[in-house]
Amino acid sequence: MMRTFKKHAHSPQKLHRANFYYCVSDSSWDDCMGEMLARDVMIKRKDTYTINPKKRIALARLRMLRQGVGALPVVDDDDKLVGIVTLRDIDLAGDRTNDLFAEDLMTTDVIMRRENALLSEIAETMDRNSIQRIPIIDKDGKLVGLVTQSVVIRSLIAKPMSKNR
Secondary structure (H helix, E strand, C coil): CCCCEEEECCCCCCCCCCCEEEECCCCCHHHHHCCCEHHHHCEEHHHCCCECCCCEHHHHHHHHHHHCCCEEEEECCCCEEEEEEEHHHHHHHHHHHHHCEHHHHCECCCCCEECCCEHHHHHHHHHHHCCCEEEEECCCCEEEEEEEHHHHHHHHHCCCCCCCC
């Protein structure tokens, strides 16, 4: 299938690129994303908001609301991913969350990927499982980043086009 690209003069996501191309029309995930890897587009660990499993859910909720995020990866003292807690999880728990800790409410069966995972595979996993984010871990299970739906979308519209296309 032929890639279809259109030139766009500025980025509404403020990606600080003067000119970029975005994939449109009947292109497939693989056609648009090519060989992009999680490490190429993920929100890096230093920019990812997290919570320790021993912290109260009230702190998790406050952090999510202040930072405008819908979930926090739960990491232990060694930065290993042990779960994820979402604002939806907290809201569904109702008023009983005051005395709960992150470890009490977190999802432990987390879908995660490694840094070398193809972005197309991550996007398909998100779609298939109806999830909005996938934590990225290293070989030791430590959190190194996060790929969100927004990251995938930005990657599609801001993929630089090589000179030979």
